[in-house]
Amino acid sequence: MFTLSSRTAIVLGSFMFVTATQVTAQVSPSLGEAISEADLAAWDISIETNGDGLPDGSGTVTQGRSVFEAQCMACHGAEGAGQPHDRLVGGHGTLDSMQQIRTVGSFWPYASTIFDYIRRAMPFNTPQTLSDNDVYAVTAYILYLNDIIEADDVMNARTLRRVEMPNADGFVLAYPQRTDK
Numbered sequence: 001m002f003t004l005s006s007r008t009a010i011v012l013g014s015f016m017f018v019t020a021t022q023v024t025a026q027v028s029p030s031l032g033e034a035i036s037e038a039d040l041a042a043w044d045i046s047i048e049t050n051g052d053g054l055p056d057g058s059g060t061v062t063q064g065r066s067v068f069e070a071q072c073m074a075c076h077g078a079e080g081a082g083q084p085h086d087r088l089v090g091g092h093g094t095l096d097s098m099q100q101i102r103t104v105g106s107f108w109p110y111a112s113t114i115f116d117y118i119r120r121a122m123p124f125n126t127p128q129t130l131s132d133n134d135v136y137a138v139t140a141y142i143l144y145l146n147d148i149i150e151a152d153d154v155m156n157a158r159t160l161r162r163v164e165m166p167n168a169d170g171f172v173l174a175y176p177q178r179t180d181k
C-alpha cells in the first residue's frame, strides 16, 4: 500500500496551506466600494491636543450663549450647572479633595478637546449638526462660564489653541518617556 512518510506529509500539507491562502487573497467578495475623499472627510475630524486640525470659523461668548440655551441647556442645565446630565461648569480646586467635582472646566486638560468633543458628539440626540462657528461659540461660552476666558474673547483656530486649562498639569503619565535610550 502507498503511504506518505510523515516528513513528506508535512511538506505537502504546508504547500496546500500556502496555495489555499493565495487563492483566498485573490478572490474578492465584491462587497462595497472604495471610500471617496468627501466621505472620508466626514470621519477625519480629530483635533490634536495642541490644536492642530481646528477648522476655519469663529464664535463669541454671546453667540455661544444662544446656541447653548437652544441646543444644550435642556440636558446640561442653565449656565451648564448640570441636570439631568453632566455638569459642565465649576468644581475648580476640588480635584484633590474627597468631594471631587469633575467638569470640563475643572478637569479637562486641553481646550481643543472641548471643541473636538462637542463637534463630534453633541447635542447628544443630534450629534454633528452644529456648524463649526456654533461649536466655537458654545466652546467659548463654556470656557467663559468656567472663568477661563473673558466675556469678549473670540474663539477660533488661533485663539483656542492658546487657552490654558486650569488642570493642564494635573495628569501624570503612567509610563513616562524613557530618557535612557
Ligand code: HEC
Pocket: 067, 068, 071, 072, 073, 074, 075, 076, 085, 086, 087, 088, 102, 103, 104, 114, 117, 118, 122, 123, 124, 125, 130, 138
Ligand atoms: C439630549 C441630552 C443632551 C443634549 C441636548 C446635549 N448633551 Fe452634552 N451630554 C449629554 C450626555 C448624556 C453626556 C454624557 C455622555 C457620555 O458620558 O458618554 C454629555 C456630555 C457632554 C460633555 C462632556 C462632559 C464631561 O465632563 O465629560 C460636554 C462638554 C457636552 N455634553 C456639551 C454639550 C453641548 C455644548 C451641547 C449643546 C450643543 C450638549 N452637550 C447637548 C447629553 C446632552
